[in-house]
Amino acid sequence: MQRGMSIERFESIFSPERLLISPAHLSAYESDALTAFHSRPAAVVVPESADEVIATVRLCNELRLPFVARGSGTSLSGGSLPIAGGIVIALNRLNRILRLDPTDRIAVVEPGVVNTQVTVAAQPFGLHYAPDPSSQTICTIGGNVAFNSGGAHCLKYGMTSNHVLGLKAVLASGEVVEFGGESRESVGPDLTGLFVGSEGLFGVALEITLQLLPRAETFHTVLAGYRTLEEAGNAVSAVVASGLLPGAIEIMDALAIQAAEAAVHAGYPKGCEAVLIVELEGPREKVAAERIELDALLATSGAVEIRVAADSAERMKIWKGRKSAFSAVGRLSPDFIVQDGVVPRRRLGEALRRIGEMSRESGIRVANVFHAGDGNLPPLILYDGREAGALERAETLAGRILKMCVEMGGSLTGEHGIGVEKRDYMPEMFSAVELDLMKRIRSAFDPLGIANPGKMFPCADAPALSQHGLHPLEKAGLISRE
Amino acid sequence: MIPAPANIEELAEIIRSSEKVLAVGARTKPALSTTDSSVQLVSTRNLTGIVEYDPAEFTFTAKAGTPLREIVRILEERGQYLPFDPPLVESGATIGGTVAAGLSGPGRFRYGGIRDFILAVEFLDGNGGRFRGGAKVVKNAAGFDLPKFFTGSCGRVGVLTEVTFKVFPRxxxxxxxxxxxxxxxxxxxxxxxxxxxxxxxxxxxxxxxxxxxxxxxxxxxxxxxxxxxxxxxxxxxxxxxxxxxxxxxxxxxxxxxxxxxxxxxxxxxxxxxxxxxxxxxxxxxxxxxxxxxxxxxxxxxxxxxxxxxxxxxxxxxxCARQPTTAYSGSVFDSRLRDAFDPARRFRGV
Known part of the structure; x- marks a missing residue:
């Protein structure tokens, strides 16, 4: 069937303003947050109901057209990168919180609901939604579910998957299914758990049931500055060995501190090579007892400066600096690659040393901001895409770091997912037979291989790797190359 | 007498040579292994021991037949625990059987259940092939989440040989x-x-x-x-x-x-x-x-x-002493069984 003919079929579902086919419109969807990759879809559809999503997927199935569901396009692994000539299903208008039950402490939401909106809705009941990726003010729950997003509180509360109780989805086969339910417990193989983190390779989630947790009464947020990364790392080890279970343990290195300072003036200590953020949370009586232990431990950890957030405004400022670090690095470098490999915590120091060595060898700057509590180290690899070969050199370095993580007994990704970015490294972590098994599992949900193909598994048809991201005006839809 | 292979190779051999096969641990949940005589039972009781445990990592890896009692004791010595209170510890339940049954105790209220603490699995498929899923670190988003899928699967998609868990300070x-x-x-x-x-x-x-x-x-x-x-x-x-x-x-x-x-x-x-x-x-x-x-x-x-x-x-x-369904099946049973067990050696619905 002719492509043009195929797209016409979508006119039966969508009015022209919700069936985007002009180059100016399409260019805005060519990339996600991994701007090094871009690919032009045949059309972007903007459904306003679950039924429209179902009809779209069924039509894609009939036409054997590949599709990708997209929320806010914040994937750092290229997870929502369009398939050239395929359909992008933009889910931002499916943004209703369908139900919030304070007794059972659950929320049933549509996939386009923004992460923080769940907590905003839950707050009047003293509840919150725990997973907090750095992009939480714009990223959507649907995307969080597809990529099993993490955040700063994973050691204690887990990732997205640990908070999804059930979901309704349309599979690539066109079937509408319900997995799990409203209970926190289930019986039988955990299909909800299998679906979460499947990177859109099974289908599109239409309704997601999330568990809500009681919001902690008090927080004790400490920021400590160190002369060396190693001292900060040792402080983490001491916290872990103490038997405390902080809600978050984060480290930023000098380059990341510099970037965050420039962006939001978080007031981080000057002249430090590393900043450690540790946060205790809970009932006031418990936090009062545990902070004595934490403060004593940090006081002897060689910190140059220790600051305790006196109130919630100061706490927010500390976190704003941390959460803005990624985008802030954009001020230090025109382009960067974000990785998020994981190493066993005991090897964090060694991993950082080796990343430093690789950075020096290759002459490429690397900023480190990481979830020290769980060994998740997202290095930011800085490069200038206008320089010939710079992207390729940065990618080579990124690949070496990933291989190191797997060699150390860790993982290719802690929270960003494999996407298009790391798919060629999957054989480093999984054997050929293990990858084949995963492909067979995928076929159970998507026999035609039309749901977000080209992600997770190594494959031949690589998308265009551009020298540089889209021009900002092109991104804004004001200019286009066609 | 139920055969109890001493290693994974022997276990794989039993799977391959059986028409129908079901792995059992200590059988503290007897209804889950009540089958008719066509099913070859195979015990993991000789596949025991904690393979890796570094308290600073908040993780451990144990062979599937390891009794919970042993795991709980060793964690306790280092001031750690499994917060979801796995059931039937003193009764002799194994870690593999607990995963397969998908059971948690009262403590699942605060930090989640067994599905929320399992990080990695090693298992044999219906052809006796050896596979791993997940990663032995507290945070991982690479590949499909097979550890969660095995939780509650009651031996129907594979035989667990090794499991990795997250633990917390007690x-x-x-x-x-x-x-x-x-x-x-x-x-x-x-x-x-x-x-x-x-x-x-x-x-x-x-x-x-x-x-x-x-x-x-x-x-x-x-x-x-x-x-x-x-x-x-x-x-x-x-x-x-x-x-x-x-x-x-x-x-x-x-x-x-x-x-x-x-x-x-x-x-x-x-x-x-x-x-x-x-x-x-x-x-x-x-x-x-x-x-x-x-x-x-x-x-x-x-x-x-x-x-x-x-x-x-x-x-x-x-008490009916009949083969039990354990739970009702879903339409995906047959398609996912094609992926894990094309020869249909494991028990179906």
Whole structure:
């Protein structure tokens, strides 16, 4: 069937303003947050109901057209990168919180609901939604579910998957299914758990049931500055060995501190090579007892400066600096690659040393901001895409770091997912037979291989790797190359 | 005599040479391995031992046949624990069997259940091939989440040989309470209130027969004493009790003498109605995990065959002594079985 003919079929579902086919419109969807990759879809559809999503997927199935569901396009692994000539299903208008039950402490939401909106809705009941990726003010729950997003509180509360109780989805086969339910417990193989983190390779989630947790009464947020990364790392080890279970343990290195300072003036200590953020949370009586232990431990950890957030405004400022670090690095470098490999915590120091060595060898700057509590180290690899070969050199370095993580007994990704970015490294972590098994599992949900193909598994048809991201005006839809 | 291979190669050989095969651990949940004679049972009891444990990592890896008792003891020596209170520890349950049955205890209320703490699995598929899923680190998003998929799979997609778990530091002190409730509806209201409260309970259970809500807090002793005083201020009928109650619950001693025992997912919103219906059928209920699941039990065949026990739960004891369904299947069973077990050696629906 002719492509043009195929797209016409979508006119039966969508009015022209919700069936985007002009180059100016399409260019805005060519990339996600991994701007090094871009690919032009045949059309972007903007459904306003679950039924429209179902009809779209069924039509894609009939036409054997590949599709990708997209929320806010914040994937750092290229997870929502369009398939050239395929359909992008933009889910931002499916943004209703369908139900919030304070007794059972659950929320049933549509996939386009923004992460923080769940907590905003839950707050009047003293509840919150725990997973907090750095992009939480714009990223959507649907995307969080597809990529099993993490955040700063994973050691204690887990990732997205640990908070999804059930979901309704349309599979690539066109079937509408319900997995799990409203209970926190289930019986039988955990299909909800299998679906979460499947990177859109099974289908599109239409309704997601999330568990809500009681919001902690008090927080004790400490920021400590160190002369060396190693001292900060040792402080983490001491916290872990103490038997405390902080809600978050984060480290930023000098380059990341510099970037965050420039962006939001978080007031981080000057002249430090590393900043450690540790946060205790809970009932006031418990936090009062545990902070004595934490403060004593940090006081002897060689910190140059220790600051305790006196109130919630100061706490927010500390976190704003941390959460803005990624985008802030954009001020230090025109382009960067974000990785998020994981190493066993005991090897964090060694991993950082080796990343430093690789950075020096290759002459490429690397900023480190990481979830020290769980060994998740997202290095930011800085490069200038206008320089010939710079992207390729940065990618080579990124690949070496990933291989190191797997060699150390860790993982290719802690929270960003494999996407298009790391798919060629999957054989480093999984054997050929293990990858084949995963492909067979995928076929159970998507026999035609039309749901977000080209992600997770190594494959031949690589998308265009551009020298540089889209021009900002092109991104804004004001200019286009066609 | 059930064969108990000494290593994975022997286990793979048994799988390959059997027409139908089901792995068993210590058989503390006998209904899950009640089969007809066509099924070859194979025991993991010789595949034991903790393979890796570094307390600083908050993770351990153990062979599937390792008794929970051993794991709990070794974690305790290093001040750590599995917060979801795996059941039947003293009864001899294995870690692999607990994953396959997908069972958690009262502690699942605070930090989640067994599915939330499992990080990696190694298993043999229906052709005896060896596979790994997940990663042995506390955070991982690479590939499909097979560890979760195996949780509750009852031996139907593969034979677990090794599992990796996340653990937490064990809080220094525990305080337990008993709050009597006149009706199930009152219990629901109480559970909903304390579950949302600032106090961070770590377990909230309800026994329908006695009408008692049991709750537990963990943390530094001084803080807990202050929190306990505050709790009694709000709920004057709350009474401090010993912590031994939790061992009784974890060992499912409330069902001693019940020949039939079934776990069923539950919500607080439906709890009062469900418990009431069970009471009319003389089925006893122990609600656990803050209302997220219920242990239904009864003394005889009448209970086991009651319409309430329609097969949507996980039956772990069954006086009917017939092969049990364990749970109802889904349309994906056959397609996913094609992926894991094309020769259909593992038990189906």
């Amino acid at each position: 809080p220094p002190a525990t305080r337990s309470f008993r709050i009597p409730c006149a009706t199930p509806a009152e219990a629901v209201e109480l559970i909903a209130t304390v579950a949302r409260s600032r106090r961070e309970f770590d377990a909230i259970d309800y026994q329908s027969e006695s009408g008692e809500v049991f709750s537990r807090m963990r943390g530094p002793a001084d803080a807990l004493d202050a929190l306990a005083a505050d709790l009694r201020h709000e709920f004057p009928r709350a009474e401090s009790i010993g912590d031994a109650i939790w061992d009784d619950i974890t060992e499912l001693r409330f069902a001693t003498g019940s020949e039939w025992l079934e776990k069923r997912p539950l919500t607080l919103g439906t709890m009062a109605g469900f418990v009431g219906e069970c009471a009319r059928a003389e089925i006893k209920c122990h609600v656990s995990g803050g209302g997220s699941f219920v242990w239904m039990h009864g003394g005889n065949l009448t209970h086991a065959r009651h319409p309430l026990t329609s097969g949507t739960g996980c039956i772990i004891r069954n």
